[in-house]
Amino acid sequence: MRVTLETLAEVAALHGLAPQTLERVAQSATLLACAPGDAFYQQGDPPAGFFALQTGRVKLYRHSGEKAQILAILLPGDCFGAESLPDDAPCPWTAEAMETSTAIYLAPDRLRQLMAVCPDLQVALLELVSSRLRQFVTLVHDLAFRDVAARLAAVLLARVEAEGTVTAAGVQIRRAFSQQEVAAMVGTAREVVYRTFRQFERDGLLKLSRSHILILDMARLAEVARRETR
Amino acid sequence: MRWRRFQAISALAGLSPDCLERLAQVMVRREVAAGEIIFLEGNPAHGIWFIAKGRVRIIRHSTSGRIQAMCMASAGKCFGGCPLFDGEINPASAQAVDDVTLLILPAAESQRLTRTDPHLARVLLTVLSQRLAHLARLSEGLGTQTVACRIVDCLLAYADHAQSPPVVLLTHDKLAILAGTTREVVSRHLARLEANGLVRLGQGRVVLLEIEALSASRPMDAACVAAQIRRARE
Numbered sequence: 242m243r244v245t246l247e248t249l250a251e252v253a254a255l256h257g258l259a260p261q262t263l264e265r266v267a268q269s270a271t272l273l274a275c276a277p278g279d280a281f282y283q284q285g286d287p288p289a290g291f292f293a294l295q296t297g298r299v300k301l302y303r304h305s306g307e308k309a310q311i312l313a314i315l316l317p318g319d320c321f322g323a324e325s326l327p328d329d330a331p332c333p334w335t336a337e338a339m340e341t342s343t344a345i346y347l348a349p350d351r352l353r354q355l356m357a358v359c360p361d362l363q364v365a366l367l368e369l370v371s372s373r374l375r376q377f378v379t380l381v382h383d384l385a386f387r388d389v390a391a392r393l394a395a396v397l398l399a400r401v402e403a404e405g406t407v408t409a410a411g412v413q414i415r416r417a418f419s420q421q422e423v424a425a426m427v428g429t430a431r432e433v434v435y436r437t438f439r440q441f442e443r444d445g446l447l448k449l450s451r452s453h454i455l456i457l458d459m460a461r462l463a464e465v466a467r468r469e470t471r
Numbered sequence: 472m473r474w475r476r477f478q479a480i481s482a483l484a485g486l487s488p489d490c491l492e493r494l495a496q497v498m499v500r501r502e503v504a505a506g507e508i509i510f511l512e513g514n515p516a517h518g519i520w521f522i523a524k525g526r527v528r529i530i531r532h533s534t535s536g537r538i539q540a541m542c543m544a545s546a547g548k549c550f551g552g553c554p555l556f557d558g559e560i561n562p563a564s565a566q567a568v569d570d571v572t573l574l575i576l577p578a579a580e581s582q583r584l585t586r587t588d589p590h591l592a593r594v595l596l597t598v599l600s601q602r603l604a605h606l607a608r609l610s611e612g613l614g615t616q617t618v619a620c621r622i623v624d625c626l627l628a629y630a631d632h633a634q635s636p637p638v639v640l641l642t643h644d645k646l647a648i649l650a651g652t653t654r655e656v657v658s659r660h661l662a663r664l665e666a667n668g669l670v671r672l673g674q675g676r677v678v679l680l681e682i683e684a685l686s687a688s689r690p691m692d693a694a695c696v697a698a699q700i701r702r703a704r705e
Contacts, residue, residue: 333604428614
């Protein structure tokens with residue numbers, strides 16, 4: 242399917258591009274759909290190209306065997322995929338659709354051609370890679386210095402910031418994640434996540450329902466998220 | 472400064488003499504002693520730092536003073552470029568591991584040159600992408616893997632693969648900060664690897680005797696390790 246300039250205008254990361262670059266991107270890009278559980282690309286694949294998520298939700302994760310670490314949850318407007326191209330390295334992680342998702346897609350050879358003639362596209366990619374790098378530094382910091390409770394609190398706050406909704410009872414987030422996925426975001430086992438959720442409930446920080454997590458005390462949850470181990 | 476000085480810096484290999492000449496006009500040289508801090512997390516970025524000699528580690532501190540390394544960059548590579556394209560504030564600190572010689576491309580020049588010189592932008596994109604892949608592996612290591620596995624990851628990542636057999640020039644203390652553990656744990660695991668004939672230990676060095684057996688613990692990354700070794704030996 243053809244990608245229009247209007248479609249591209251929804252991608253904040255591309256706002257800095259010159260009109261003629263956007264025109265070229267629109268001509269070269271296609272739309273790609275992915276069913277839940279399918280991957281746009283897998284860890285270890287050859288360079289995948291550039292993706293800008295249009296609808297749906299995608300998780301980036303690394304795994305060895307059974308165990309996975311989720312690196313990021315992407316929402317519409319977020320970009321991914323270009324990081325393995327400059328180096329011609331295998332994809333460093335898997336990008337998997339968590340629900341039916343569509344993405345604006347530039348194939349690797351198209352992306353290479355465009356990068357060679359559009360310096361502003363390279364700068365846009367530098368900005369994308371840099372902001373992802375900053376996010377990963379925070380992730381490593383949390384994994385190294387914070388315990389499971391603090392990391393779970395941080396994961397919940399990040400979801401609130403990305404997609405929380407305000408209700409009369411407090412801020413709530415949709416439970417669009419399995420407990421296994423939350424465990425893979427936090428970097429622990431599912432049982433530990435379950436226990437920590439129960440502890441948070443007992444402490445009055447939040448309330449779990451079948452479809453939502455209601456945050457009752459944002460300030461204390463933020464405090465827990467900041468706590469570092471000795 | 473003559474551009475030929477840059478020949479030691481592999482991150483700049485492939486740039487045209489013209490581009491190197493331009494860089495030579497604006498880069499500033501700085502010597503930093505081992506252990507000294509080069510820049511601090513939270514401070515505004517000065518520019519992109521290229522390493523002519525020595526090694527630099529990028530670190531984060533915990534509130535109680537513990538240190539976790541994000542990565543270690545060696546001679547020929549660059550670091551510190553990320554804030555120039557995102558937020559202007561250093562996401563982590565940089566510390567000299569050895570006595571180092573650095574060449575700084577000041578922030579304003581970095582911004583200007585990456586927008587006008589596609590080669591330089593490409594070089595930076597490559598370095599930042601490699602760093603991203605490294606941090607992804609480190610996150611996975613910290614979140615899902617055992618300490619033993621992270622120590623082996625570090626040995627493979629920081630070995631000089633141009634040598635045969637490859638050698639890691641790091642003390643147990645420095646390995647511990649890279650792997651996210653303590654010196655005692657590193658020493659214990661290295662002793663076990665030595666007893667199994669996989670490595671040979673010396674003062675401040677680990678010789679990797681069995682690369683294949685060492686990389687077998689992370690089959691998904693075996694191809695990456697192989698590519699790294701191939702590049703080093705070219």
